[in-house]
Ligand SMILES: Nc1nc2c(ncn2[C@@H]2O[C@H](COP(=O)(O)OP(=O)(O)OP(=O)(O)O)[C@@H](O)[C@H]2O)c(=O)[nH]1
């Protein structure tokens with residue numbers, strides 16, 4: 001695969017560097033070079049510096065899985081060895097099946113483009129999972145509905161997507177059309193970083209090609225690097241940072257087969273604001289809105305002001321989140337596992 005090249009004009013700001021990162025550099029670290037992680041493979045990590053792409057050496061105690069595409073690191077310019085990673089302003093991660101350690105998807109992203117198509121791929125429950133992750137990660141979600149050119153009823157997909165979360169931006173587009181880049185320009189300004197997520201085949205690679213800046217050498221290879229996973233299946237495991245039109249950066253992620261949630265309590269409250277707002281009116285503080293007397297949420301369903309499908313999907317995600325969230329994650333984790341009932 002052709003190595004990715006940094007955007008031009010090459011500067012730290014063009015790579016997304018900002019005051020929040022600058023402030024983390026201590027006086028005895030000024031000789032180190034800030035670089036942004038561009039690719040993370042099983043045994044290899046590369047980064048962009050203003051002067052080009054660099055293959056990094058990791059310190060003895062570090063593993064490639066400690067790094068996410070989009071991370072900022074301070075690097076010894078003599079040896080290309082990572083000295084340390086800077087604190088992230090946002091981190092998108094997901095729980096993988098059979099393991100407690102979450103997988104890092106992308107770091108320091110401003111906007112999450114959640115890509116789906118105006119066809120059978122459109123699935124409110126799956127979109128809500130992505131929205132919960134985006135909210136929790138500290139990024140702004142935007143839903144992109146591709147293949148609008150092949151759909152008779154693109155407008156209905158648009159309105160169903162917009163109903164998933166208050167204030168949610170939804171863009172309907174043809175990923176192959178250059179006009180798509182214009183529609184997405186508000187999130188692709190210089191120094192801004194977006195990440196694209198969504199199922200396989202929805203058009204993420206196509207869209208990235210349409211968005212790609214002319215000088216991004218990584219624009220063409222839509223297949224990515226394929227590696228065998230533990231079960232012998234071929235999966236796209238590469239993620240990479242690309243320069244896009246308008247001066248921003250985009251992180252490509254491979255299609256995800258499963259998407260489990262953990263540690264997304266606050267993300268769920270943002271996503272299901274209409275339920276979160278009613279909860280304080282329930283008789284029991286830890287009401288599950290299922291069968292309890294005096295439940296304001298059930299009352300809203302009965303009155304026809306709350307979609308019962310939303311409540312059903314909230315319950316499923318909330319239960320999964322409680323099961324998957326470790327106890328020792330601070331006040332929120334402790335609160336969610338509380339078993340005893342408290343009358344107000
Ligand atoms: N007509 C039309 N075709 C599209 C659109 N978006 C994607 N396609 C086509 O759909 C197919 C799949 O698109 P990809 O870009 O490979 O999908 P992907 O999301 O990158 O898939 P993975 O790499 O497996 O994660 C390709 O044949 C695209 O040309 C669109 O908006 N309109």
Ligand SMILES: [Zn+2]
Nearest residue numbers: 282287289295
């Ligand atoms: Zn209730």
